[in-house]
Amino acid sequence: MPTFTPEEWTAIALSVRVALAATAASLPIAILAGYALARWSFPGKALLNGLLHLPLVLPPVVTGYLLLLSFGRQGPIGAFLYDTFGISFSFRWTGAALACAVMSFPLMLRAIRLSFELIDRRLEAAAGTLGANPVWTFLVVTLPLALPGILVGAILCFAKALGEFGATITFVSNIPGETQTIPSAIYSYTQVPGGEAGALRLAAVSLAIALVALIASEALSQRALKRTSVFE
Amino acid sequence: MSDAPVPVSVQCAVRLGTFTLDVDFTAAPGLTVLFGPSGAGKTTILNLIAGLQRPDRGRITLGSDVVVETARNVFVPPHRRRIGLVFQDAQLFPHLTVRQNIAFGRWFARRAAPCLPLDQVVGILAIGDLLDRRPARLSGGEKQRVSLARALLCAPRLLLMDEPLGGLDDARRSEILPLIERLRDEVAIPILYVTHDRDEALRLASHAIALDRGRVRAAGTPGKVLRRSGAG
Numbered sequence: 001m002p003t004f005t006p007e008e009w010t011a012i013a014l015s016v017r018v019a020l021a022a023t024a025a026s027l028p029i030a031i032l033a034g035y036a037l038a039r040w041s042f043p044g045k046a047l048l049n050g051l052l053h054l055p056l057v058l059p060p061v062v063t064g065y066l067l068l069l070s071f072g073r074q075g076p077i078g079a080f081l082y083d084t085f086g087i088s089f090s091f092r093w094t095g096a097a098l099a100c101a102v103m104s105f106p107l108m109l110r111a112i113r114l115s116f117e118l119i120d121r122r123l124e125a126a127a128g129t130l131g132a133n134p135v136w137t138f139l140v141v142t143l144p145l146a147l148p149g150i151l152v153g154a155i156l157c158f159a160k161a162l163g164e165f166g167a168t169i170t171f172v173s174n175i176p177g178e179t180q181t182i183p184s185a186i187y188s189y190t191q192v193p194g195g196e197a198g199a200l201r202l203a204a205v206s207l208a209i210a211l212v213a214l215i216a217s218e219a220l221s222q223r224a225l226k227r228t229s230v231f232e
Numbered sequence: 233m234s235d236a237p238v239p240v241s242v243q244c245a246v247r248l249g250t251f252t253l254d255v256d257f258t259a260a261p262g263l264t265v266l267f268g269p270s271g272a273g274k275t276t277i278l279n280l281i282a283g284l285q286r287p288d289r290g291r292i293t294l295g296s297d298v299v300v301e302t303a304r305n306v307f308v309p310p311h312r313r314r315i316g317l318v319f320q321d322a323q324l325f326p327h328l329t330v331r332q333n334i335a336f337g338r339w340f341a342r343r344a345a346p347c348l349p350l351d352q353v354v355g356i357l358a359i360g361d362l363l364d365r366r367p368a369r370l371s372g373g374e375k376q377r378v379s380l381a382r383a384l385l386c387a388p389r390l391l392l393m394d395e396p397l398g399g400l401d402d403a404r405r406s407e408i409l410p411l412i413e414r415l416r417d418e419v420a421i422p423i424l425y426v427t428h429d430r431d432e433a434l435r436l437a438s439h440a441i442a443l444d445r446g447r448v449r450a451a452g453t454p455g456k457v458l459r460r461s462g463a464g
Contacts, residue, residue, distance in 0.1 A: 120323070122319060122323050123323055123325060123326075125282075125284050125317075125323075126317065126319065126325075127325075127336070128283070128284070128309070128310035128311050129282050129283075129284075129310050129311075129313070129315060129316065129317040129383075129386075130311075130316075130336050130340060130341075130382065130383075130386045131311050131312075131314065131337055131340030131341050131344070131386055132311055132336070132340050133309075133311045134311075136340070137311075140336075141325060144327045145326070145327055
């Protein structure tokens with residue numbers, strides 16, 4: 001077990017906080033968007049789908065730069081949020097969370113959308129004939145059946161958010177204690193002589209967290225798969 | 233709401249691709265069989281009555297209540313119709329136990345109307361031993377019995393059964409047929425029963441309607457209708 005310096009602990013704790021905030025904030029939006037994409041047809045659906053998946057293929061530095069332009073203190077959305085609610089993203093950990101949320105959103109969305117698409121819609125019809133209105137049907141039938149996929153999406157989002165680097169450093173820079181997450185800390189180590197050991201320690205942490213997350217999401221999707229196949 | 237059996241009256245036209253359904257019939261108290269070969273439009277009629285499908289034009293009444301009237305833009309959504317629907321493949325909620333499945337409709341109907349006593353339904357359908365199991369651990373016949381109980385316990389004004397014995401082998405059929413006869417004779421809920429099996433129809437029906445290619449071919453006493461129809 002390697003021993004971490006206080007600065008490294010700060011970076012690890014900050015990373016976890018940023019990733020948790022990013023996951024929690026994206027989850028309701030991803031559930032809504034996943035349901036809409038799986039079930040509704042509306043004009044501009046293909047465009048919306050493309051926009052939501054854009055962070056997957058754009059260079060992260062471009063996403064970060066776009067965030068800086070729109071959510072920075074001078075940007076249209078950033079200025080509005082600061083003037084109206086006093087919320088600021090620039091060079092703060094909340095900005096790192098926003099960048100991570102945007103970058104990992106497509107992963108979460110894909111898992112959630114797929115789990116909605118796999119649900120037999122006649123189960124929802126059955127709930128309707130039994131007297132459940134559409135909102136109740138969603139809450140007691142659709143959502144619980146999609147839950148394994150939603151959990152998988154949340155875990156993947158969390159793991160991806162922990163590792164996000166390009167958009168975060170472009171949007172909110174690399175300030176120890178405020179925006180320096182594990183990847184940014186590793187980057188800093190590699191920029192100074194003698195930083196190899198520290199970089200290696202933090203790389204090991206990243207590796208461990210990512211691996212645990214992947215194993216957990218795989219186990220969850222296996223469980224979900226087993227249940228649906230038994231049902232057929 | 234009186235307890236007297238409420239007949240259903242259907243005058244509907246709907247076009248689905250190359251198939252056109254255009255029917256006009258009333259069901260009598262007791263058990264009315266909708267008889268015809270596959271593709272005759274039997275399931276479509278049940279979906280129209282349950283509110284899972286909208287007719288292009290037409291009118292459906294349950295007793296004195298109009299549930300669909302296209303000319304006046306009336307469409308009562310499925311969850312306000314109080315019509316029990318038994319699917320051919322049961323469609324039990326896989327994430328709920330048998331007890332929770334059959335309590336589902338009961339809970340939503342609790343203010344609308346008095347339910348049949350749970351013990352009576354559980355007794356007639358002999359599902360007392362299954363209450364704590366999940367649907368994945370039930371046989372086909374057991375699933376269908378639970379599905380019947382679930383539909384009966386939502387305080388329905390009309391019970392629709394879509395080939396409830398269709399997916400079962402002969403042994404399971406002969407186990408469930410007497411139960412349906414008991415329901416017909418002991419429970420004062422009119423039943424509309426879809427089948428393409430002549431023997432099943434003759435055994436259960438108090439009234440029969442023969443369908444072919446989206447049209448009513450004959451309606452009346454089972455002996456006459458089922459002999460005259462060339463289907464089955």
